[in-house]
Amino acid sequence: MKLKRIRSSLELIDFWSIPHFLFGSVTALLASAYALPAGTMFLTTLFLAILWELFEYRNHIVESFRNRVTDVLYPLIAFPVTYLYAQNIATDQHRRISLLAIVSIIFFYINYMAWKARFADDKDFMN
DSSP, rough: OOHHHHHHHHTTTTTHHHHHHHHHHHHHHHHHHHHOHHHHHHHHHHHHHHHHHHHHHHOOOOOOOOHHHHHHHHHHHHHHHHHHHHHHHHHHHHHHHHHHHHHHHHHHHHHHHHHHHHTTTOOOOOO
């Protein structure tokens, strides 16, 4: 019974949760750094997150339904947290742009490494 509970919680969080979360941070920093409307960028984040999950589904990337839902929720959680941080702490536009650059680099690097592991059929990564 305990193992089942652990497994179901693992469906909600996996390595791919990190880039999904970072995607929300990137879009929030983009909005903050360039004074884009936060509401519009939040909805854009939602739209792109759903579109990505549909892409994965169409390309037969196997995930549980619960994992797909959380993959959409993570960027939506990251967006307001990051946006508020950027607005309140990083008040200088240059700092916001620097944060955007740093988080974007981390986002793309983690995605690159994750996709590389997936295509290499890395068993340690996939488990």
